[in-house]
Amino acid sequence: AVFLPAGGALVTLGVAAPDARTATLSWTVGAVAVYLGSGWVGEGWRGLRDELTLAPLLGEWWGGVLARTLAWPVVAVVAPVGLAGAVTVLTLLPLQGIDPAEAALLTAGTVVLALGARLLREMKSNLPVELLLPIITPLGDLSALRVFVWQFDGLVVVLAGVLTMNAMPTAPAAALLATAATTCCTWAALRRTGWPLRPLTSRLRKA
Helix, strand or coil, X not given: CCHHHHHHHHHHHHHHCCCHHHHHHHHHHHHHHHHHHHXXXXXXXXXXXXXXXXXXXXXXXXCCHHHHHHHHHXXXXXXXXXXXXXXXXXXXXXXXXCCHHHHXXXXXXXXXXXXXXXXXXXXXXXXXXXXXXXXXXXCEECHHHHHHHHHCHHHHHHHHHHHHXXXXXXXXXXXXXXXXXHHHHHHHHHHCCCCCHHHHHHHHHCC
């Protein structure tokens, strides 16, 4: 749990630091810390995965699926990260080179991205057999690389997302990118349950 406030502070330092050399490193390390720190609340998302994939032994419970499995992890992550970020901003005032609203927007986008990556990670089940098929290239068999990316897909999303956000010209553009990436992660995570589009939408609508 200590990773969450530490990650929030590092992300805030990264987005608000005037020195670009240390800003990217702090931002990236902070995002990874938030991602790792959110692992302890991932049981709720694994519960959603099991509820959508396993046979209901005691009958189906159609009430509040999303609230029961998504709300608590989000609150448990956002609260300590937001508090640490707010304290960090107060210690850095006045900010140099960035508006406090833009810093808050970038921090929020980073947290949302980390949550989307964590959801993608927790909704995995068994390794798909097709990933074990060989990928023959002049450099050799690259199937192990594909398995590695599958195993650490959440971490890959966080690293790639933060570096891409850092390259965006404005804070709103970076936040929009984080939102789009999180939406893709959420959809891919739900699709990992094996439900077709319409039944899945109907199932979640009854939640």
